[in-house]
Amino acid sequence: MSDAPLYLQPRLSAAMASLLRSGSFLQSLVDGLGSPLNVLLPDQIALNLGAFRSVLRGHQLSGRVFFAHKANRSSALVRRLTTTEAGLDAASLAELQHALGSGFTGDKVMVTGPKDPEFLWLAARAGAIVNADGIGELVEAAGFVRSHGLPRLRILLRLSEFETSGARTLSRTSRFGTSFKALGRLLDTLESFKEELEPIGVGYHLDTTGLDEKATALEGCLIAVEELRLRGFGPRAVDVGGGFGISYLAHADQWERYTSALTQAVLGKHTPMTWGGHGYGLRAEKGTLKGALGLYPAYRPVAGAGYLDELLACPAPGLGRPLGTLLLEGLCDLYAEPGRALVDQCGVTLGKVLEVRASGGGPAMVRLAMNSGDVGLEEHGILVDPVLLRRDGAPGVGRPVGVHLAGNLCLESDLITRRTVFLPDLPQPGDLLAFPNTAGYCMDFTATAAQQQPSARRVAVREEGGSWRWCLDEKYWPVLDTGGQRA
Numbered sequence: 001m002s003d004a005p006l007y008l009q010p011r012l013s014a015a016m017a018s019l020l021r022s023g024s025f026l027q028s029l030v031d032g033l034g035s036p037l038n039v040l041l042p043d044q045i046a047l048n049l050g051a052f053r054s055v056l057r058g059h060q061l062s063g064r065v066f067f068a069h070k071a072n073r074s075s076a077l078v079r080r081l082t083t084t085e086a087g088l089d090a091a092s093l094a095e096l097q098h099a100l101g102s103g104f105t106g107d108k109v110m111v112t113g114p115k116d117p118e119f120l121w122l123a124a125r126a127g128a129i130v131n132a133d134g135i136g137e138l139v140e141a142a143g144f145v146r147s148h149g150l151p152r153l154r155i156l157l158r159l160s161e162f163e164t165s166g167a168r169t170l171s172r173t174s175r176f177g178t179s180f181k182a183l184g185r186l187l188d189t190l191e192s193f194k195e196e197l198e199p200i201g202v203g204y205h206l207d208t209t210g211l212d213e214k215a216t217a218l219e220g221c222l223i224a225v226e227e228l229r230l231r232g233f234g235p236r237a238v239d240v241g242g243g244f245g246i247s248y249l250a251h252a253d254q255w256e257r258y259t260s261a262l263t264q265a266v267l268g269k270h271t272p273m274t275w276g277g278h279g280y281g282l283r284a285e286k287g288t289l290k291g292a293l294g295l296y297p298a299y300r301p302v303a304g305a306g307y308l309d310e311l312l313a314c315p316a317p318g319l320g321r322p323l324g325t326l327l328l329e330g331l332c333d334l335y336a337e338p339g340r341a342l343v344d345q346c347g348v349t350l351g352k353v354l355e356v357r358a359s360g361g362g363p364a365m366v367r368l369a370m371n372s373g374d375v376g377l378e379e380h381g382i383l384v385d386p387v388l389l390r391r392d393g394a395p396g397v398g399r400p401v402g403v404h405l406a407g408n409l410c411l412e413s414d415l416i417t418r419r420t421v422f423l424p425d426l427p428q429p430g431d432l433l434a435f436p437n438t439a440g441y442c443m444d445f446t447a448t449a450a451q452q453q454p455s456a457r458r459v460a461v462r463e464e465g466g467s468w469r470w471c472l473d474e475k476y477w478p479v480l481d482t483g484g485q486r487a
């Protein structure tokens with residue numbers, strides 16, 4: 001049994017690390033705008049886009065990277081992208097309106113996900129690409145084009161349930177898309193709407209980190225492209241969706257040590273590591289370990305643009321040659337819709353420490369001016385330590401401590417983390433905890449108005465001549481210098 005601190009230190013970009021060293025700047029933002037506070041670094045999204053584009057270039061592919069807007073609601077991030085070659089993937093009417101109102105032209109937008117008629121109509125009116133879920137959507141879209149006299153609408157067919165040349169279905173079942181086996185019927189429908197709909201390609205989105213499954217799906221798409229050509233259509237793109245992921249942690253060994261200690265703790269062979277014996281999916285039954293660890297792989301040797309690179313280099317499961325080469329030879333553009341990966345290192349959530357309550361020998365309970373909905377790391381199974389920012393550099397106890405982090409709701413379950421978090425020193429009221437890398441789904445996706453607690457304001461920041469400047473997120477427009485940052 002060891003009580004050595006089990007840190008899960010965050011991976012920080014140079015800009016993020018510099019921001020977190022600017023404690024008094026961040027303190028003054030929270031003093032003025034309240035806790036919680038979401039801080040965004042819009043220039044980083046342009047850098048991330050550049051990394052994806054250079055992977056395309058490396059494989060000699062043309063194509064487009066569409067930011068999956070649902071990962072974050074920030075205006076600054078979306079507006080910053082309008083100055084780049086990125087497209088945007090909108091998954092709701094409001095996201096589409098936000099993109100158009102931020103300066104995206106309709107031709108660079110793709111609409112995905114479930115579509116109500118208003119959403120589909122505005123997409124058709126704006127000339128967006130419709131990533132179509134099935135026959136019903138094609139019929140409805142064609143109806144709008146016909147009745148409103150709109151230009152021919154670009155369609156991308158979302159497919160699912162791909163198979164390799166054998167019979168085994170490798171990709172998981174999904175609520176979305178049309179089964180690969182039903183492609184024929186989709187093409188019949190498209191044939192009856194030749195004036196209204198222009199199928200430009202096929203695609204998938206798989207919510208998995210599994211490379212094999214994605215390789216199977218990508219190969220299936222190449223086969224589907226051939227089917228379209230045989231029917232006389234002119235498809236020219238394959239869309240590999242999103243799901244490239246983020247590596248949240250700086251050190252692989254901390255992740256390994258942590259997860260094996262957690263396993264031991266569930267078995268009662270290590271000091272408890274969580275509040276109330278929570279096992280993150282694991283449990284002990286008569287001394288043996290049951291269940292499965294339901295956590296995001298917080299340390300990932302390959303993620304983001306690097307993952308796309310790996311996918312393109314991967315041999316097609318049936319055809320054998322690298323998928324990137326097959327795309328190139330098939331004269332297909334590559335479309336991708338990264339959400340989380342494109343906002344890597346683009347944001348941090350700040351929470352102010354309100355109370356530190358000692359609990360007889362166990363970890364102290366640290367209560368923050370935020371709740372679990374404001375920082376969705378735990379909700380998404382992402383275990384990563386916050387960074388402690390001391391107010392005025394006040395001295396603490398001067399040694400590492402384990403603490404529990406609780407929220408501001410009158411609810412037993414409102415824990416910011418269900419695990420004991422190790423910090424280099426004991427926090428004190430007035431200090432800040434900075435939760436890094438929350439821009440992907442962990443800022444506003446799960447935020448609620450419960451108990452009428454204040455929801456986080458958003459600010460955009462940038463470093464200029466060694467000091468940090470900020471503006472409210474909604475006041476950010478890329479009208480001033482974005483020189484040197486074009487991607």
Ligand SMILES: *Cc1c(COP(=O)(O)O)cnc(C)c1O
Pocket residue numbers: 068070071089112113205241242243244245337338339340341
């Ligand atoms: C959510 C979603 C994405 C983005 O997924 P990430 O895991 O954030 O990259 C892309 N495409 C579709 C259709 C989605 O639903």
